[in-house]
Amino acid sequence: MTAPDRLTGFSNDRFGLFLHFGLYSIPARGEWVQSNERITAEEYRRYFEQFNPREYRPREWAKLAKECGMRYAVMTAKHHDGFCLFDSELTDFKSTNTPAGRDLIREYVEAFRAEGIRVGLYYSLLDWHHPDYPAYGDKQHPMRDEEAYRGIPQDFSNYLRYFHGQVRELLTNYGKIDLMWFDFSYQDSVNDMTGEKWGATELIRMIRSLQPDIVLNDRMGGHTGSIHPTLQYGDFVSPEQYLPPKGMTDENGSPIPWEACVTLNDHWGYCAADRNYKQPKEIIRALVECVSKNGNLIVNVGPDALGVIPEPAADILRRVGAWMRKNGESITGCRAAEYEKPEWGRFTQGRDRLYAHIFDRGIGPVILPGMAGRIRSARLLCDGSEVSVARPWNQPDNDSDAFLNLPSGPMPDESDTVVVLELEKGESLL
Ligand code: GLC
Numbered sequence: 001m002t003a004p005d006r007l008t009g010f011s012n013d014r015f016g017l018f019l020h021f022g023l024y025s026i027p028a029r030g031e032w033v034q035s036n037e038r039i040t041a042e043e044y045r046r047y048f049e050q051f052n053p054r055e056y057r058p059r060e061w062a063k064l065a066k067e068c069g070m071r072y073a074v075m076t077a078k079h080h081d082g083f084c085l086f087d088s089e090l091t092d093f094k095s096t097n098t099p100a101g102r103d104l105i106r107e108y109v110e111a112f113r114a115e116g117i118r119v120g121l122y123y124s125l126l127d128w129h130h131p132d133y134p135a136y137g138d139k140q141h142p143m144r145d146e147e148a149y150r151g152i153p154q155d156f157s158n159y160l161r162y163f164h165g166q167v168r169e170l171l172t173n174y175g176k177i178d179l180m181w182f183d184f185s186y187q188d189s190v191n192d193m194t195g196e197k198w199g200a201t202e203l204i205r206m207i208r209s210l211q212p213d214i215v216l217n218d219r220m221g222g223h224t225g226s227i228h229p230t231l232q233y234g235d236f237v238s239p240e241q242y243l244p245p246k247g248m249t250d251e252n253g254s255p256i257p258w259e260a261c262v263t264l265n266d267h268w269g270y271c272a273a274d275r276n277y278k279q280p281k282e283i284i285r286a287l288v289e290c291v292s293k294n295g296n297l298i299v300n301v302g303p304d305a306l307g308v309i310p311e312p313a314a315d316i317l318r319r320v321g322a323w324m325r326k327n328g329e330s331i332t333g334c335r336a337a338e339y340e341k342p343e344w345g346r347f348t349q350g351r352d353r354l355y356a357h358i359f360d361r362g363i364g365p366v367i368l369p370g371m372a373g374r375i376r377s378a379r380l381l382c383d384g385s386e387v388s389v390a391r392p393w394n395q396p397d398n399d400s401d402a403f404l405n406l407p408s409g410p411m412p413d414e415s416d417t418v419v420v421l422e423l424e425k426g427e428s429l430l
Pocket of ligand 1: 020031032183184240261268
């Protein structure tokens, strides 16, 4: 399959669920806790011995994701701490050896697949548990400043064999995997941990031979911060915690597939003290913004140590879901419209319809610049009711614009009221 074919499903899906789950849900101070607090392997082991998420029910997560209009999910098979949520033959540091005694990835994959949600796996390139992963002097290893780790003989090729071997396991033992999300490349004074350091070319060859249709993010390449990234080692770029102002393009201005990943509060892994949750409206508008720029949005939840998605996060997803149930048609399978961003909101475009997402109606009619005489019908997406398209008496003579006259009073949906526009015959969408 060529890249565009592989990406059709992914780009149609538009909206996904990111799941960061692991031992770090027990200290509950985010997934970087081991590095931030320079916790030794021995101390960190206590979480391994305690790990028992007895409320882990991925079937419920999958139902929630579906209710929210999400079409794919990505879950941490291994995060930076090296702990594996799957039954790898290559390590003992895995969920099947904890009190949980379960292959959590298998349960996740089966649950999401059963709900018809595409399944992705996150795999950390970093590994703070593996003895051959750079520790002393590394930028973020928990033991980066520990003299005792200086000069310890290491063989990075052992780590590469381990990492490639685990990817092989994940892509062999769990049926069809739709997406693989690697995280992340970096440079520091000691190492250049990017691209071929990961054996990326060889790894991708193996991945494609095992799962020809799989979609890959770009983070083996180390271009995360660039405005004009190149897709050397993957199919899409992954801007983190921001929405690119003009979408993503290469140096020649051609669009590049992208997915923005964002947290619902300020952490990926569970952080008990972090109550700084976004509003459902912000997520809805962020999703619309991504689609209006040909991008995807994946929003993250960090389940707690029992395996429960925190209620404030679940509540946001349900509210976004209520909007998606009525308005999902303007998101799934949609893309950027060839119209400039209007003052009142944004446009998205489906196969033969245009969607006006009205965030801020302002005073008076909503103006559709340059669309006079081109609109056959305008209806609210939430209830199908007609919206009148006519020039009001008080508008200056202007032959080019069309005017939507919305009912007075509060907007049907304060987050985003969507009007479906069908164009006159012969007026093709660009
Ligand atoms: C960052 C963090 C990591 C998180 C990821 C998600 O790279 O290191 O904890 O998993 O972002 O995008």
